Amino acid sequence: MSTPVAKPGLLRQSRWNPYAVGAAIGVLSWVVFALVDKPLGVTTSLTGLAGACAVPVLGAEAIASNDYFKAHAFKWDYGMVFLGGIALGGFLSSLLAGTFRAEAVPSVWRERFGGSVVKRMSAAFVGGILAMYGARLADGCTSGNGISGSLQLAVGGWTFFLTLFAVGVITAALLFGTRRSSNS
Amino acid sequence: MPFLAAVAAPVSGSSALIASLVFGAIFGVLLHRGGVAHYNTIVNQFRFRDFTVLKIMMTAILVGGLGVLALHSAGLANYHIKAANMLGVTLGAAIFGVGMVVYGYCPGTAITAAASGSLHALVGLAGLLVGGTLYAFSFPWIAQHVLPVGALGKVRLPDVTGVPALVWFATLLVIAAVVFFLIERAERRTRAAVATVDSESR
Structure with missing residues (x-):
């Protein structure tokens, strides 16, 4: 297939159609539900990693005796490898698209709060x-509750999605104001 | 259907780990190319200046939901419903909402962003780990005082409303179609207006 305007191949386009991306995430969730018998999620496994990283600071005993870390012990299981996969995918994708670059202060933040790296990093x-x-309090993030929970029509998933969105909008209005004049 | 039975058997052992690496990588690529591994995209969604996050999430929920519903009806997939502890979920989502706007990422997009060069996403990952540790040490109190409040159990919308899943999806589909039609039209107009300003200033 030849197109009149030379367009970069799919792997080199830095942005894909958001509806196509959403549909692909939906299809990925079919495969994961059917093959791995687990929903897509991120923070449950991240909890185990938090415990492992807290060991040098708080001591092995404090972590081992904590009930929550006992239930979410660090191990190289499906969920943990999935997190490694996300990092690998993000890295390869940005290399292929040619968009890998160090960013300390994004433009929207800079316009509102200035170019201070310390300020941005602290936030x-x-x-x-x-x-x-x-x-953790909600037992899932945007992936585990927002997408995986909502797509199963879970009451908790939709409660999370709608509350997160409403509070996010209020927070953004407080932080950035509601003025529409400046663009980007 | 022996083929479907073989497909439906959960993978295990080392093949499961390889599969999870591949699935994770696909998820990372999709988040990156979807444009949501960027602070600006996420924050501008909450400012109603960029609707990428909602487009991706709603499409994923509809496509994923109808497929998982079909798989479940065919006996090829199980539901994995989390307990609807209403106070915990509502408070947690509210704290998460503040955190997501201040950080500019959610945990999955943060990993993707850090891997594609975002240094503040990387610093925020350390914050995520600290947050997980703080939760673990507050868990005994939370489990006693917060999680039991409004604990509905592992319920789905069809369970609590009596409205069948397909009706829910049909309703969501109509809402999404109308909302996204209006958003696309507004975005076309904005682009046209910007193009006019550009050509006039040239």
Whole structure:
């Protein structure tokens, strides 16, 4: 098939159609449900990694005696390897698209809060703490609750999705204002 | 159907680990090429300036949901429903919502972003691990005081409403079709307006 305008091949396009990407994630969830008998999820396995990383700081005993870490012990199981796969996929995808580049302060943040790296990194760190704490309290994140839960019509999944979205909109309005004049 | 039975048998052992690496990599590629491994895309969704996140999530829910429903009806897949502890889920989602906007990523997109060069995503990953540890140490109190409040069990919308799954999906499909039609039309108009301004300023 030849097109009149030379377009880069699929693997080199930096962005794919979002509906196609969503549909592909849906198809991926069919395969994972049928073959691995598990839903797509991220933070459950991340909990085990958190425990493993906390060992040098808090001591092996504190981690081993914690009931939650006992139930979510670190192991190289399906979920943990899946996280490694996500990193591998993101890395290869950005190399192929030619978009791999170090970014410390994204443009939308810079426009509002300036170019300070320390400020951005501090916010990312605190935001990360909140995101993971919330995801554990809700027993799932955007993947495990928002997509996997919602696609099974789980009550918890939809409660998570709708609450997250509403609170996210309020937070963004407080942080960035609601003025529409500046673009990007 | 022996073929389907073989397909439906869960993979195990080392083949499961290889499969999970491949599935994870596909997920990472999709998040990256979908454009959601970028701070700007995620934050601008919550500012209603970019609808990529909603387009991806709603399409994934509809396509994934109808397929998993079909697989489940055919006896080829099990549901994996998490307990709807309403207070825990609502509070957790609210804290998550604040965190996601301040961080600019959710955990899956954060891993993808860090792997494609985002340094602040990498720093936030350390925050995720700290957050997981804080939760683990607050868990005894949470399990006693928060999780039991409004604990509905592992329920689905059809269970609590009596409305069949297919009706839910049909409704969601109609809502999504209308919303995305309007969004696409608005985005076309914005692009046209930007193009006009560009050509006039040239």
